[in-house]
């Protein structure tokens with residue numbers, strides 16, 4: 001263990017405090033009213049943001065403003081959306097007019113100010129704490145005072161992100177924006193995976209939770225609620241599994257193909273852990289392991305040496321053409 005007994009007790013107290021807040025928010029949820037989301041914003045048009053925008057447009061049938069600071073990412077994302085919709089039409093999963101309507105509800109832009117009329121925004125920029133905080137500080141200023149401010153973070157505390165909605169010298173008990181912050185952690189690929197993990201921070205109001213649950217359900221998703229604890233549920237369980245597979249690779253226990261084949265054929269999952277890591281993005285996997293290791297303090301969450309090397313080489317998986325495999 002890298003962690004001292006005192007640090008370990010502190011970590012345990014932290015997790016227990018989150019669990020108490022979680023239980024009480026579940027109690028109040030029964031009384032909370034979900035608000036209607038008539039217009040959605042998405043920040044970040046990468047693999048997750050674009051998927052969220054597309055499914056919201058297609059299933060919840062709401063107009064979606066898609067913001068990215070890179071025109072190239074917007075163009076690439078919308079080209080993926082067009083390809084996916086064409087595939088659905090050719091397989092007769094949707095009609096051509098449904099696909100056209102879905103596409104027409106997506107409005108790409110590079111301007112954050114275009115989020116000034118949305119009822120809810122879902123942020124899906126890279127898993128970098130400082131970046132998410134900057135975006136949330138902006139969203140609190142730009143979005144209407146009723147808008148739900150959601151993040152697709154894989155592992156970063158929503159309590160920490162919500163705090164960024166309060167400008168530095170302001171009263172931390174003023175929850176006018178922070179009570180509207182929540183995590184809606186969609187699974188990849190969003191058009192296929194049904195699961196979405198919903199996480200409240202200490203500041204999140206029951207009405208925000210009710211709205212997030214209702215909107216994700218209208219997107220055809222099956223929400224699960226978890227506490228604001230590092231990695232939440234999905235990545236607390238998934239990432240150590242992927243990391244252990246990388247440690248098996250770097251210590252010579254097995255080759256890439258064998259590691260993936262035994263887990264795929266032995267546990268009935270569609271892809272093995274290394275192929276899944278390539279698909280998620282090795283930069284994202286490393287960021288999540290760093291959050292787990294840094295915040296839980298247990299050496300069992302130490303990122304694999306090979307994982308860090310791969311990210312340093314720029315071989316971050318399928319999105320760049322090279323990870324544990326070539327694409």
Ligand SMILES: NC(=O)c1ccc[n+]([C@@H]2O[C@H](COP(=O)([O-])OP(=O)(O)OC[C@H]3O[C@@H](n4cnc5c(N)ncnc54)[C@H](O)[C@@H]3O)[C@@H](O)[C@H]2O)c1
Pocket residue numbers: 043044045046047048049067068069070073074124125126127128152153154155185186187188279280281284
């Ligand atoms: N990849 C996965 O499997 C997965 C699954 C669940 C959750 N997530 C989380 O979703 C988030 C996004 O992940 P991704 O895989 O889609 O990343 P990605 O790298 O594919 O996309 C990120 C997008 O954000 C844009 N961006 C960067 N800075 C921006 C800014 N300041 N303003 C607007 N746009 C900006 C980039 O141009 C890019 O298009 C991360 O928090 C990640 O942890 C990822």
